Each structure stands twice: as C-alpha cells, then as structure tokens.
Amino acid sequence: MTAPDPRELRSAFGRFMTGVTIVTSLDADGKPAGFTANSFSSVSLDPPLLSVCPGRFLSTFPVFAACDRFAVSILAEGQEGISNTFASYKGDRFARTPWTPDAQGIPLIDGAVAQFSCTTHARVEAGDHIILIGEVTALRQSDRPGLGYLGGQYFSLGLEREARDPARTNICGAIVEREGTVLLEPTPKGYALPETCLTDHSALRKSLAADLARRGLDARLGQVYSVYDDTRSGTHYAYLLATAAPGPTLPGFDAVPIADLAGARFATPATARMLARFAEEAASRAFTLYLGDTEAGDIHSHPERP
The missing domain is CATH 3.90.79.10 (Nucleoside Triphosphate Pyrophosphohydrolase)
Known part of the structure; x- marks a missing residue:
C-alpha cells in the first residue's frame, strides 16, 4: 500500500459502486438550490436518519451549511441528464428539470425512485466536506430501476439484464x-x-x-x-x-x-x-x-x- 495523493484517493473512492442522488433545499430568499451527490447513506431507522456530504467547493454549499430542511431524490435509470445538470450546469438547473415541491416547498425530482423530505438533524465537520444528517419526515418510492455510478460512468442494472436477453x-x-x-x-x-x-x-x-x-x-x-x-x-x-x-x-x-x-x-x-x-x-x-x-x-x- 502507498500513501494516497488526492488523485489516487479520488480514483480509489470511485471504485465503490453507488447510486446517484439530487440534494435540494431553499436559500434564504426561498430560491431552490441543489447538487448531485453519490455520498448518500442510510443512518438509522429509529429515528429515521440519512446523510449526504456537501463539498465546500460547491456553489450551493452556503445553502446546505445553513438550511433547516432539505430533500433527497434518488435518481432512476434514464435520468443521467438530470445528474449532469446538477453536477455541472451553471444556469437555472430547476428550469431544465421536472420537479414537484414537497410540503415545505423544497423540490423533489419527478420520476425519482425514492424521495425523502428531511429536517436537519445534525452537521458534522469532515475535512473539505460536511456530513449533513437529516431526519426523514416524509418519503415516496417507486419500483423503477435506479441509476448506478462506478468509476466515473453511469450504469443501469435494468439495462444490463435486458442486454443479456439471448x-x-x-x-x-x-x-x-x-x-x-x-x-x-x-x-x-x-x-x-x-x-x-x-x-x-x-x-x-x-x-x-x-x-x-x-x-x-x-x-x-x-x-x-x-x-x-x-x-x-x-x-x-x-x-x-x-x-x-x-x-x-x-x-x-x-x-x-x-x-x-x-x-x-x-x-x-x-x-x-x-x-x-x-x-x-x-x-x-x-x-x-x-x-x-x-x-x-x-x-x-x-x-x-x-
């Protein structure tokens, strides 16, 4: 084993297979903000907790460093374009994306395989990120296949199974x-x-x-x-x-x-x-x-x- 440099560490982290989520909230003026994240994890069933990890480099980081509520939408296969929009598009991301507000007005991505509305439970300082822990107050889910991410590429288990059809x-x-x-x-x-x-x-x-x-x-x-x-x-x-x-x-x-x-x-x-x-x-x-x-x-x- 070798001491990690940032590029090698990023590559090694990328070998962990994940899903893809869009994390959303509202800024102080009530304007929607969001980013793409694969740093999503379930934390607890009682109380119902989940976590995401906003990076300090994000243009939306101040929103998530201060928000009282946020939402997480787990993307479905075929929603690569939405992931790309919230990962890199500099304009109005929500104008390009179908979404529906939750009870608090926070955007939930239409067509996602699961949607969680959360109150902020805790924030933990973690190097160049923070760990944002949310308590789930409402959720919705579907049976659609999810979108996967590995080594810098998207994948879909549903499409791969279809490809194996003889x-x-x-x-x-x-x-x-x-x-x-x-x-x-x-x-x-x-x-x-x-x-x-x-x-x-x-x-x-x-x-x-x-x-x-x-x-x-x-x-x-x-x-x-x-x-x-x-x-x-x-x-x-x-x-x-x-x-x-x-x-x-x-x-x-x-x-x-x-x-x-x-x-x-x-x-x-x-x-x-x-x-x-x-x-x-x-x-x-x-x-x-x-x-x-x-x-x-x-x-x-x-x-x-x-």
Missing part, C-alpha cells in the same frame, strides 16, 4: 480515429463502422478490442459515444471512440478525413448522423454521449464525478 441482438462498434482520419469499411450501401455482434454487452470493451485486433487494428478504446436502439428490429447499438497508431491503410478500410465525413455516404442514416456529430465535435474535442433510438434521443456531456 433473443436480443447487441451490436458494438468503434469510431477509430487515426491521424485526422476515421477508418471506415466500404460497403455497397455506403461506409460502415467496424463492429461486432455480441450476445452479452457486459463484456463490451473486451469483445470489441478483440474483434478490432483480429482485423489488424491496434486501437485504444475511449469513451462511449452513442448508445441507441433500433425500435423496429429491437437491435441494441453501442459505439465507442477509439484511436489507432499511425501506419499504412489496412485492407478492407478507407481512411476518410474527418473534414469529409459530413459529405460521405453511409450505410444507415443513424451512422451518418453519428459521424456528422463526431466531425463537428472533433474540432473542440468536447465529445458527448448520445442516448436514445435510431430516430431521436438526448445528447449528454461527460461529467466530472458527482
């Missing part, structure tokens, strides 16, 4: 970038991305890396870029970003300049839209995540750890 087809592919180009496979219908068919996408990265290696591609896989379903066929698609080492063009691939992607012909409209988005975002390297289906969905920024 009747479901899972396609995993990569946008492989090399020296200002993207490696694409020419087909009679247009360009396609290198991809593989999986029976279980819980081993997505390992299976995709092995498939790329079999094709002669020495590629390093990066972030997930697009996840969507074909509503007609039921096929689930997941695409990752990847970078390949410099070298000659491989048989079966064309190296298409990123600047030419928007005008290229692709095998499917979904691929064309995804590569047009990639070409636009490549200029700033601020790559996003698309979640939806072949026709419509949401685009999310990749957040810092909540």
Whole structure:
C-alpha cells in the first residue's frame, strides 16, 4: 500500500459502486438550490436518519451549511441528464428539470425512485466536506430501476439484464480515429463502422478490442459515444471512440478525413448522423454521449464525478 495523493484517493473512492442522488433545499430568499451527490447513506431507522456530504467547493454549499430542511431524490435509470445538470450546469438547473415541491416547498425530482423530505438533524465537520444528517419526515418510492455510478460512468442494472436477453441482438462498434482520419469499411450501401455482434454487452470493451485486433487494428478504446436502439428490429447499438497508431491503410478500410465525413455516404442514416456529430465535435474535442433510438434521443456531456 502507498500513501494516497488526492488523485489516487479520488480514483480509489470511485471504485465503490453507488447510486446517484439530487440534494435540494431553499436559500434564504426561498430560491431552490441543489447538487448531485453519490455520498448518500442510510443512518438509522429509529429515528429515521440519512446523510449526504456537501463539498465546500460547491456553489450551493452556503445553502446546505445553513438550511433547516432539505430533500433527497434518488435518481432512476434514464435520468443521467438530470445528474449532469446538477453536477455541472451553471444556469437555472430547476428550469431544465421536472420537479414537484414537497410540503415545505423544497423540490423533489419527478420520476425519482425514492424521495425523502428531511429536517436537519445534525452537521458534522469532515475535512473539505460536511456530513449533513437529516431526519426523514416524509418519503415516496417507486419500483423503477435506479441509476448506478462506478468509476466515473453511469450504469443501469435494468439495462444490463435486458442486454443479456439471448433473443436480443447487441451490436458494438468503434469510431477509430487515426491521424485526422476515421477508418471506415466500404460497403455497397455506403461506409460502415467496424463492429461486432455480441450476445452479452457486459463484456463490451473486451469483445470489441478483440474483434478490432483480429482485423489488424491496434486501437485504444475511449469513451462511449452513442448508445441507441433500433425500435423496429429491437437491435441494441453501442459505439465507442477509439484511436489507432499511425501506419499504412489496412485492407478492407478507407481512411476518410474527418473534414469529409459530413459529405460521405453511409450505410444507415443513424451512422451518418453519428459521424456528422463526431466531425463537428472533433474540432473542440468536447465529445458527448448520445442516448436514445435510431430516430431521436438526448445528447449528454461527460461529467466530472458527482
């Protein structure tokens, strides 16, 4: 074992699998305030206590350091966008989020798997955070699957179980970038991305890396870029970003300049839209995540750890 530096400690803490919550309250003027937290814990049944840990770095920290009441909403799968909003958005977070006030006017996030209204029971100084302990005065819950968080990524046990359905087809592919180009496979219908068919996408990265290696591609896989379903066929698609080492063009691939992607012909409209988005975002390297289906969905920024 080694003495922890802050970055290593943050990474090690991140290996603990958690849910994701939104903690809310009202400031002295009655204006809603909130932040994303995975530092949530049940404390006691009698009396009914829970805890969250606001960081001193939060813009909303003064509100939670002084509040008499607060609420906690445990997010459901599919609410990644709400988590991202309360983790990093600098504008009016509540204007972008469906919510309902509790009996004291404190926001509860609509669609959450559980909602708790609390009075402040105690505050404990804890380094660069405080431990805010609340006594639960009212709660509501549902049977929806919750949203999970591990190692800087969201996950959903409900979606993972669905992916393991043997009747479901899972396609995993990569946008492989090399020296200002993207490696694409020419087909009679247009360009396609290198991809593989999986029976279980819980081993997505390992299976995709092995498939790329079999094709002669020495590629390093990066972030997930697009996840969507074909509503007609039921096929689930997941695409990752990847970078390949410099070298000659491989048989079966064309190296298409990123600047030419928007005008290229692709095998499917979904691929064309995804590569047009990639070409636009490549200029700033601020790559996003698309979640939806072949026709419509949401685009999310990749957040810092909540």
